[in-house]
Amino acid sequence: MGIRVCGISKRFGDFLAVDDVSFEVKTGELIALLGPSGSGKSTILRIIAGLEVPDKGEIYLRKTQVTSLTTQKRRVGFVFQHYALFKHMTVEKNIAFGLEVRKADGSFIRKKVAELIDLVKLQGYEKHYPDQLSGGQRQRVALARALATEPAVLLLDEPFGALDAKVRGNLAQWLREFHNQLQITSIFVTHDQEEAIEIADKIVVINRGRVEQMGNAREVYENPDSKFVASFIGRVNVLDAVAGDGRVVIKDTPYAVGNPDAAAMKDGDVVLLIRPEDVGILSGPHPYAIPVEVRRIHYRGSHYEVDCLVGSAFLRLIQSKNGFDSLELSEGKKISLVFNSYRVFEAQEGHAEVRAKLKELGYIE
Amino acid sequence: MQTEILLKTRGARSMGRMLLTACVIGWFLLLILFPVFGVVKEAFQGGIGAFVSNLKEASAVRSFLLTFWITLGTVVLNTVFGTILAVTLAKQRFRGKLIMEGLVDLPFAVSPVVAGFMFILLFGPNGWIGSWFEAGGIKIVYAFPGMLLATLFVTFPFVAREIIPVLKEFGLQQEEAAYVLGASRWQTFWKVTLPSIKWGLVYGITLTTARSIGEFGAVLVVSGSIINRTQTATLFIHQEFTDFNYSGAFSAAVVLALISFGILVFMQKVYGGKRRS
Numbered sequence: 025m026g027i028r029v030c031g032i033s034k035r036f037g038d039f040l041a042v043d044d045v046s047f048e049v050k051t052g053e054l055i056a057l058l059g060p061s062g063s064g065k066s067t068i069l070r071i072i073a074g075l076e077v078p079d080k081g082e083i084y085l086r087k088t089q090v091t092s093l094t095t096q097k098r099r100v101g102f103v104f105q106h107y108a109l110f111k112h113m114t115v116e117k118n119i120a121f122g123l124e125v126r127k128a129d130g131s132f133i134r135k136k137v138a139e140l141i142d143l144v145k146l147q148g149y150e151k152h153y154p155d156q157l158s159g160g161q162r163q164r165v166a167l168a169r170a171l172a173t174e175p176a177v178l179l180l181d182e183p184f185g186a187l188d189a190k191v192r193g194n195l196a197q198w199l200r201e202f203h204n205q206l207q208i209t210s211i212f213v214t215h216d217q218e219e220a221i222e223i224a225d226k227i228v229v230i231n232r233g234r235v236e237q238m239g240n241a242r243e244v245y246e247n248p249d250s251k252f253v254a255s256f257i258g259r260v261n262v263l264d265a266v267a268g269d270g271r272v273v274i275k276d277t278p279y280a281v282g283n284p285d286a287a288a289m290k291d292g293d294v295v296l297l298i299r300p301e302d303v304g305i306l307s308g309p310h311p312y313a314i315p316v317e318v319r320r321i322h323y324r325g326s327h328y329e330v331d332c333l334v335g336s337a338f339l340r341l342i343q344s345k346n347g348f349d350s351l352e353l354s355e356g357k358k359i360s361l362v363f364n365s366y367r368v369f370e371a372q373e374g375h376a377e378v379r380a381k382l383k384e385l386g387y388i389e
Numbered sequence: 390m391q392t393e394i395l396l397k398t399r400g401a402r403s404m405g406r407m408l409l410t411a412c413v414i415g416w417f418l419l420l421i422l423f424p425v426f427g428v429v430k431e432a433f434q435g436g437i438g439a440f441v442s443n444l445k446e447a448s449a450v451r452s453f454l455l456t457f458w459i460t461l462g463t464v465v466l467n468t469v470f471g472t473i474l475a476v477t478l479a480k481q482r483f484r485g486k487l488i489m490e491g492l493v494d495l496p497f498a499v500s501p502v503v504a505g506f507m508f509i510l511l512f513g514p515n516g517w518i519g520s521w522f523e524a525g526g527i528k529i530v531y532a533f534p535g536m537l538l539a540t541l542f543v544t545f546p547f548v549a550r551e552i553i554p555v556l557k558e559f560g561l562q563q564e565e566a567a568y569v570l571g572a573s574r575w576q577t578f579w580k581v582t583l584p585s586i587k588w589g590l591v592y593g594i595t596l597t598t599a600r601s602i603g604e605f606g607a608v609l610v611v612s613g614s615i616i617n618r619t620q621t622a623t624l625f626i627h628q629e630f631t632d633f634n635y636s637g638a639f640s641a642a643v644v645l646a647l648i649s650f651g652i653l654v655f656m657q658k659v660y661g662g663k664r665r666s
Contacts, residue, residue, distance in 0.1 A: 073569055074569075075565055075568070075569070094568075095565075095568040095569050096568055096569075096571045096572070096573065098569075099571070100569060101569075102565075102566070102569040104562050104565070104566060106562065108562035108563050108565065108566040109563075109566075110563055110566070110567075110580075110581055111563075111585065112584040112585060112587075121567070121570055121572070121580075122570035122571055122572075125567070125570060125571050125572040125573075125576050125580070126571050169566075169570070170569075170570075172570075173570060173571060
């Protein structure tokens with residue numbers, strides 16, 4: 025076991041930032057704390073590092089209870105969101121800092137710094153100051169500095185948050201490879217679900233200071249436990265529907281969607297969440313065919329996205345270029361759809377909220 | 390055609406510019422150069438020998454020494470306490486912090502003469518605290534401690550005011566980064582916080598020094614201006630002047646001006662160095 029977080033809570037004034045959060049990270053794992061901004065994920069990371077004291081709960085690092093230990097004694101590596109490099113020190117000095125304050129031997133420090141400079145590929149930048157480096161380079165200095173003291177765990181707070189999209193993708197990939205090479209137990213905080221899916225072994229979804237779900241990327245993406253997870257992870261369509269008589273019927277239409285688990289469902293208003301890639305276009309008859317009208321077609325380079333009108337709601341689907349060409353889709357054309365996969369949630373709890381969130385993210389109109 | 394117009398506008402512009410430059414130079418002459426010239430001329434009226442002998446006078450030497458000790462004490466004490474105060478105000482949250490931040494500036498708002506009277510009220514032989522010290526045989530007002538206190542009060546805001554904004558902008562992250570890397574609070578202060586507020590501190594110290602050397606009003610009230618005993622350089626100049634000993638007054642004034650000028654040059658150098666790095 026690398027890191028164990030047991031029932032931690034933290035309140036700032038009236039605001040409950042972290043609410044009874046527990047999870048475990050196995051030794052050598054890389055996990056993502058994923059959630060929107062203000063969800064408490066950074067606070068959790070700071071509590072693990074000892075920069076924040078929890079009101080309740082315990083933290084274990086490598087089987088040792090560290091809750092009452094100071095930051096200095098926890099020996100964690102921490103990469104800050106804006107790197108927090110020491111501006112008045114060169115790259116070399118920044119990396120050596122942790123070893124120098126621990127009074128390590130001079131020749132050992134020099135050797136270690138040279139090693140880390142090689143590792144993060146910053147040869148030739150030893151004497152540069154942080155101001156003279158690009159964002160990606162600063163990020164790597166921050167990482168090397170955090171690793172210099174050979175911490176048991178590495179914590180990264182929005183490690184790519186301050187970088188532009190392209191550098192971000194490269195660096196995320198690089199971090200994954202880097203982690204495979206070092207096998208150091210790591211947690212990184214992000215609000216970017218693609219980043220989490222791309223590089224984490226496991227994802228812990230955080231919302232309003234609570235753990236909504238944890239699992240590997242595929243579990244979280246394909247079997248979301250809650251509407252929040254479903255809507256936060258990946259893109260999703262939201263349709264109002266009515267459940268009854270073992271069927272789920274889309275609101276304002278007579279069309280039912282296939283329902284493998286009707287018995288488990290309560291009758292009444294429900295919400296369907298369907299990922300765009302789970303919507304299929306039918307070429308023949310089907311028991312759950314849904315006739316729709318194509319309203320808008322978006323060209324996206326590698327694929328097309330098609331908005332269709334179902335009853336009074338819009339539904340977005342994804343078509344590959346080839347599929348799109350063979351179907352001869354055009355705006356106004358009537359086609360039939362089927363939902364290959366979807367999730368049903370009760371409508372009452374937080375529906376408006378999910379809608380607002382999706383609207384904000386641009387997934388629905 | 391084109392070039393002609395260009396020349397014309399350039400001509401007009403350079404006319405305006407020349408006028409502006411002339412104004413600036415005139416103003417500079419009137420306000421700075423002429424007075425300085427007057428002081429220097431007056432100081433050397435009796436030649437270099439008279440200038441030197443004026444300065445060698447025992448009361449002159451003593452007054453400069455006293456200014457030196459007061460300045461040294463003020464700079465040391467206000468640098469240490471100003472830094473502690475700034476760190477407290479910039480980093481800690483506590484009740485009454487806003488009021489305290491406002492009060493830091495009080496010495497700027499209070500006239501030095503009024504400040505001097507405040508100290509006499511408090512530390513004078515019949516004052517609340519002064520009478521207590523007097524009983525123990527320690528003189529505060531009309532003596533060195535009182536003059537140091539008055540100068541400390543007048544220069545109190547400089548160091549704190551210069552470094553509070555720097556500290557606020559500096560934020561907490563670099564310090565937190567140091568803690569995570571294992572640095573104690575003390576190590577963090579010396580290796581991370583202090584280097585980043587260095588320039589603000591240097592500026593604050595310079596202002597404190599300049600003000601301590603030049604302070605007149607507060608020190609005049611508190612010291613009683615006793616010749617050879619509680620007379621600083623500025624008080625000495627004032628004394629000589631009122632005694633119609635102009636050459637003595639101006640000789641000391643030239644030295645004081647040279648010291649101030651030296652501080653200014655030092656500041657410029659330091660700031661130039663900062664820009665280069």
